[in-house]
Amino acid sequence: MLVLLGVLAARAHAQARPEPDAADDAPDVLDGADEADAVPAPVDPARSTPVGFAVPGPHERLAPPIAVDRVVAAAYRAAGLDDDPTPGWRRRTRFAALVPWLSVRDGREAFWRDVDDPTLEYTQIWDIRATWHLDRLMFDPNEIRIEAMDVSRRRERRRVAAAAIHTYYEWLALAAAADRSPRWATRADEVHAELDAITDGWFSANLPRSR
DSSP, rough: OOHHHHHHHHHHHHHHHOOHHHHHHSOOTTTTHHHHSOOOOOTTTTTEEEGGGOOOOOOOOOOOOHHHHHHHHHHHHHHOOOOOOOHHHHHHHHHHGGGGGEEEEEEEEEEEOOSSSOOEEEEEEEEEEEEGGGGGGTOOOOOHHHHHHHHHHHHOOOOOOHHHHHHHHHHHHHHHHHHGGGGGGHHHHHHHHHHHHHHTHHHHHOOOOOO
């Protein structure tokens, strides 16, 4: 009986052992082949369009008709971010301590005249005061708000610059692809309109007529 149980246990253990996966023994499909050819073209999730077809070849050099820094500067102007007002705010906040706070108050004061015929007389009183807060020359609480607005403004400038640069180079690639295949012309026109929206029409006004 002990021998029979030992044989049955060994047989059950052999059946429970997982068989080697056939996929592990299969040869790698990329062996001997170009790995770059097996990688699919990147897909733009926002438009579900293979971007790889719009990108020019490795030996094709795009000639930007407008310098990218001019496009970014136009985007800054359209968004109202071309000037930095925070230094002026800081100066005016400090100089405001030299301007006094004026307060004016009027009233009537009564007094008793002790004469042969006692009477109660009234006098009009004016009180004018000027107060200086010279401690604001060293620090003003508004400086914290100005610094927070400056950080938010610089963050917005980075966002606008990134959007302008990405859209501009996407238009360059699509314009080159549209020259090779007309099916990219509509997409290139769409990105062209986005650049006009970002720059408030500056892009089309300064684009060379040859394009």
